[in-house]
Amino acid sequence: MNNYKILGRAGEGAYGFVFKGVDLRTANLAALKKINVNQVGCPKSVIREILALRFLRHKNIVKLLDFISLKTCMVLVMEYLPTTLYDILSKNDLVLSLGQVKAYTRMLLKGVNYMHQNHIMHRDLKPANLLLSKNGILKIGDFGLARIYDHEKRRLYSHQVATRWYRSPELLYGSRTYNLSVDMWSVGCIIAEMVEGKPLFPGETDIEQLAMVLGTLGTPNNKTWPGLTQLPDYNKISFTYAKPQPWTSVLPEADSGTIDLISKILIYDQNKRLTAKEALNDRYFKQYPLPCKLSQMPKIDEIETNESPCDFSEFDIYETSNEDSL
Incomplete structure (x- = not known):
């Protein structure tokens, strides 16, 4: 996670928030999908999504760039689409x-x-x-x-x-x-x-x-x-x-x-x-x-998005041990 900086919250899904971030190595924007992991383990749907996106490589399918397993959550890093x-x-x-x-x-x-x-x-x-x-x-x-x-x-x-x-x-x-x-x-x-x-x-x-x-x-x-x-x-x-x-x-x-x-x-x-x-x-x-x-096609710059500033405590890996910190 040291490779990414969180810029704001871009959306919310069934298992957690999606954050807008930047890859500090390339300066490219990325979408970081944070999934909370309970004592039972990682939800099956998350595993399926990771496996599907690792396999599927097509210009009309969102690209999975990375996935990171932490103590309290998993983070799927995908290309940022506004x-x-x-x-x-x-x-x-x-x-x-x-x-x-x-x-x-x-x-x-x-x-x-x-x-x-x-x-x-x-x-x-x-x-x-x-x-x-x-x-x-x-x-x-x-x-x-x-x-x-x-x-x-x-x-x-x-x-x-x-x-x-x-x-x-x-x-x-x-x-x-x-x-x-x-x-x-x-x-x-x-x-x-x-x-x-x-x-x-x-x-x-x-x-x-x-x-x-x-x-x-x-x-x-x-x-x-x-x-x-x-x-x-x-x-x-x-x-x-x-x-x-x-x-x-x-x-x-x-x-x-x-x-x-x-x-x-x-x-x-x-x-x-x-x-x-x-x-x-x-x-x-x-x-x-x-x-x-x-x-x-419609100009994306003119379309309102759901991006919003975030309270970084929402991305709780900031508050965990050094092993899991940004």
């Missing part, structure tokens, strides 16, 4: 052009495709976990829920993953045998949110979330969703019959190309959703307007 897609979408006076939406979508899909080619599910894709560099490059972050996926081995996964608004319907019905397409459902929701400027399915409970999805895509059956009736929570609740809504009314701000892409991702049958590779080859990216260049 803002997120969530911050962009939360800026009321900023409306993304279609070319900008396509650029962000393409960068997201490239990162997802690389993850999936390397058999890793992210399981928590959302705007707040899509970080943006100063020059506008989108990078996927927060791999705390990531898991290895092997299509040749049938294994059970937890269905309590993904932030509710971006959670696929099979997860909402309690499936534990899902596949990589849960990430693609999240991608479809994110694309729609970029176009409309608001979340597509903002449910306040899991039941309301599922009702919103069914109310949009229509009541599923075994033809549109093979294996539906075998899902663990299928018989626990029933919904009023609903007809599928036309995507033109669901996404009034979207052009025909965007609607065509989203409609091939947001479908019930997980085995028929577009893969990230298929989506990258979709005509959506070949139609006018083309994806913007980085120089045409």
Whole structure:
């Protein structure tokens, strides 16, 4: 830790704070994610994140620079990225052009495709976990829920993953045998949110979330969703019959190309959703307007971030023994 100087607090996660720091050896900025470690030991999610980020090296995935184990905490040192897609979408006076939406979508899909080619599910894709560099490059972050996926081995996964608004319907019905397409459902929701400027399915409970999805895509059956009736929570609740809504009314701000892409991702049958590779080859990216260049993307300097000065006692390694001090 002697190599880093803390400049302020940049955010807060499930297991601790994220601090903005500087590497004294290179003068480069870094994000230091501090995770408190209790008597039980390091949380599994932290170990998974370290392993995933050590393995994944791609320009659209956040880079892990170092990790440091101390007596009371662990510190993950990552490249510093000043803002997120969530911050962009939360800026009321900023409306993304279609070319900008396509650029962000393409960068997201490239990162997802690389993850999936390397058999890793992210399981928590959302705007707040899509970080943006100063020059506008989108990078996927927060791999705390990531898991290895092997299509040749049938294994059970937890269905309590993904932030509710971006959670696929099979997860909402309690499936534990899902596949990589849960990430693609999240991608479809994110694309729609970029176009409309608001979340597509903002449910306040899991039941309301599922009702919103069914109310949009229509009541599923075994033809549109093979294996539906075998899902663990299928018989626990029933919904009023609903007809599928036309995507033109669901996404009034979207052009025909965007609607065509989203409609091939947001479908019930997980085995028929577009893969990230298929989506990258979709005509959506070949139609006018083309994806913007980085120089045409929103200016990061104009986006408000969550950085704030910190009370250094929050970073409690300052107060430990000399062995653990900065």
